[in-house]
Amino acid sequence: xxxxxxxxxxxxxxxxxxxxxxxxxxxxxxxxxxxxxxxxxxxxxxxxxxxxxxxxxxxxxxxxxxxxxxxxxxxxxxxxxxxxxxxxxxxxxxxxxxxxxxxxxxxxxxxxxxxxxxxxxxxxxxxxxxxxxxxxxxxxxxxxxxxxxxxxxxxxxxxxxxxxxxxxxxxxxxxxxxxxxxxxxxxxxxxxxxxxxxxxxxxxxxxxxxxxxxxxxxxxxxxxxxxxxxxxxxxxxxxxxxxxxxxxxxxxxxxxxxxxxxxxxxxxxxxxxxxxxxxxxxxxxxxxxxxxxxxxxxxxxxxxxxxxxxxxxxxxxxxx
Amino acid sequence: xxxxxxxxxxxxxxxxxxxxxxxxxxxxxxxxxxxxxxxxxxxxxxxxxxxxxxxxxxxxxxxxxxxxxxxxxxxxxxxxxxxxxxxxxxxxxxxxxxxxxxxxxxxxxxxxxxxxxxxxxxxxxxxxxxxxxxxxxxxxxxxxxxxxxxxxxxxxxxxxxxxxxxxxxxxxxxxxxxxxxxxxxxxxxxxxxxxxxxxxxxxxxxxxxxxxxxxxxxxxxxxxxxxxxxxxxxxxxxxxxxxxxxxxxxxxxx
Ligand SMILES: Cc1cc2nc3c(=O)[nH]c(=O)nc-3n(C[C@H](O)[C@H](O)[C@H](O)COP(=O)(O)OP(=O)(O)OC[C@H]3O[C@@H](n4cnc5c(N)ncnc54)[C@H](O)[C@@H]3O)c2cc1C
Ligand SMILES: Nc1ncnc2c1ncn2[C@@H]1O[C@H](COP(=O)(O)O)[C@@H](O)[C@H]1O
Numbered sequence: 001x002x003x004x005x006x007x008x009x010x011x012x013x014x015x016x017x018x019x020x021x022x023x024x025x026x027x028x029x030x031x032x033x034x035x036x037x038x039x040x041x042x043x044x045x046x047x048x049x050x051x052x053x054x055x056x057x058x059x060x061x062x063x064x065x066x067x068x069x070x071x072x073x074x075x076x077x078x079x080x081x082x083x084x085x086x087x088x089x090x091x092x093x094x095x096x097x098x099x100x101x102x103x104x105x106x107x108x109x110x111x112x113x114x115x116x117x118x119x120x121x122x123x124x125x126x127x128x129x130x131x132x133x134x135x136x137x138x139x140x141x142x143x144x145x146x147x148x149x150x151x152x153x154x155x156x157x158x159x160x161x162x163x164x165x166x167x168x169x170x171x172x173x174x175x176x177x178x179x180x181x182x183x184x185x186x187x188x189x190x191x192x193x194x195x196x197x198x199x200x201x202x203x204x205x206x207x208x209x210x211x212x213x214x215x216x217x218x219x220x221x222x223x224x225x226x227x228x229x230x231x232x233x234x235x236x237x238x239x240x241x242x243x244x245x246x247x248x249x250x251x252x253x254x255x256x257x258x259x260x261x262x263x264x265x266x267x268x269x270x271x272x273x274x275x276x277x278x279x280x281x282x283x284x285x286x287x288x289x290x291x292x293x294x295x296x297x298x299x300x301x302x303x304x305x306x307x308x309x310x311x312x313x314x315x316x317x318x319x320x
Numbered sequence: 321x322x323x324x325x326x327x328x329x330x331x332x333x334x335x336x337x338x339x340x341x342x343x344x345x346x347x348x349x350x351x352x353x354x355x356x357x358x359x360x361x362x363x364x365x366x367x368x369x370x371x372x373x374x375x376x377x378x379x380x381x382x383x384x385x386x387x388x389x390x391x392x393x394x395x396x397x398x399x400x401x402x403x404x405x406x407x408x409x410x411x412x413x414x415x416x417x418x419x420x421x422x423x424x425x426x427x428x429x430x431x432x433x434x435x436x437x438x439x440x441x442x443x444x445x446x447x448x449x450x451x452x453x454x455x456x457x458x459x460x461x462x463x464x465x466x467x468x469x470x471x472x473x474x475x476x477x478x479x480x481x482x483x484x485x486x487x488x489x490x491x492x493x494x495x496x497x498x499x500x501x502x503x504x505x506x507x508x509x510x511x512x513x514x515x516x517x518x519x520x521x522x523x524x525x526x527x528x529x530x531x532x533x534x535x536x537x538x539x540x541x542x543x544x545x546x547x548x549x550x551x552x553x554x555x556x557x558x559x560x561x562x563x564x565x566x567x568x569x570x571x572x573x574x
Contacts, residue, residue: 096475103442107449112536139545146536182454183484190478260573303556311561
């Protein structure tokens, strides 16, 4: 297998998801692991950093025309690199951009795409992906039947391994196809959140619709403070305006892996789950005994957040 | 403005894998994929005095969902239904849809955000690439301009405003609008609207393009995921708070 990993970067930092995929590619590939880094400005320093996480060669295409996070010019780059380097497997960590790039590349290469993978294994050259389905109630083994294989991993499903290695950086020029330039970025407003407060927190207390109101998020805040952590929220709660978007955990929010994740009134929809399932210990409080979140919690508490959480806060205060 | 909307007929309620084929059991009742209604709604809003055509690939029962789409206000429907198309994966499905969309030559092609059964949420990208058209995903708003479409969207990192030259492919987020409900009048009217059913041969496609023969991925096996080990479940009888403190203390988390 000759793997190629699609790296992403935001505001001068490599995204974590693809770094985990580098480690996974190294583990199943047993050989060199190449990567691609695309964007505007100077990227060689960032490309070298990828070496510390397992990339042996990083192809860099730096061109201000590639700064906008649009998928199609990136497909042209990957198509070119795949042919140039004879790569047979292209691996992605899910994001809005990566999913679009992976799929369009699959069409370009007439290749199979398996998405939402949580793991991958190599059986004598045959790759087998693991994909949860039906609300994660089953795990499907998936394969590829095309010369090129495209794999899109669920965000945060591959653990990052700091190898401390060095990557060879190769600069390339690629000229996008005509149709790849037919979409243009008019503007981009980056969300003000470089703090990584949530991603770095060792404890997260997250609130969902079950908290009932914006005011009740005080319960999450008080509990988070006592446990030395940060506050997270579901998309449903964020959409109601109960808490800030920067606190959103899940498919369209942050991916977190704290030591402790406390879920208050959260049903455990798969889009939320993907952002927090790799937390070490998950404690969930939900009044519905059949809530899906209980299927992946370490401590499941069936009950009302409005009675249990104030009592919990009181007990923790007494301990201090 | 001619707008094509790709919609899917999905199984109603709990999904089930049929043990002999390793495929999703599609023999039960089905319905129009919920978020595809957002795409239809947006098309109706944008069409002006143009036309909205809904396009789908699926079993013959998918005509039910297309009737729903017509009842919501679409003008015309095209279904590709062929036993040889069963089991199509992403690439196979996109080849079929791209063929139909190529024939329709709409100014704008809309997709819903995700299906409840396949949930790939990428079909627009493969279809657009096969048609060599620009695409934008996750649209939170769509505005027509002269010769182009403007899309705003939200990603993990921020908010984008993107212009795409027409013809273009756009997938809409489920937050873009509030889809209307089907009315009795709409349902009556839907019966008279044209619904065309095509086979693969009608589109000039063969067994190597769609279905199992055209698929580039395969399902090798199905297993139960490992459960969380040592998980504990308690029901609050007034002592849950204390139980949580004890648990956290035991794990050295407090
Ligand atoms: C494309 C897409 C992307 C998405 N991305 C995300 C994402 O990034 N993050 C995310 O979180 N969601 C995301 N979602 C939404 C997701 O599907 C769910 O709708 C959402 O996670 C539900 O949030 P919730 O658990 O707060 O609300 P609900 O599903 O409404 O659950 C509320 C829970 O609270 C319980 N409850 C009610 N009252 C009490 C009480 N007094 N005490 C205890 N429990 C109580 C209920 O039993 C219920 O289980 C996405 C959806 C889509 C389609
Ligand atoms: N068989 C199909 N026929 C027509 N459109 C489809 C089909 N499957 C998916 N779609 C469209 O593609 C979107 C994304 O689907 P998916 O990639 O399955 O999550 C859906 O919301 C539909 O708009």
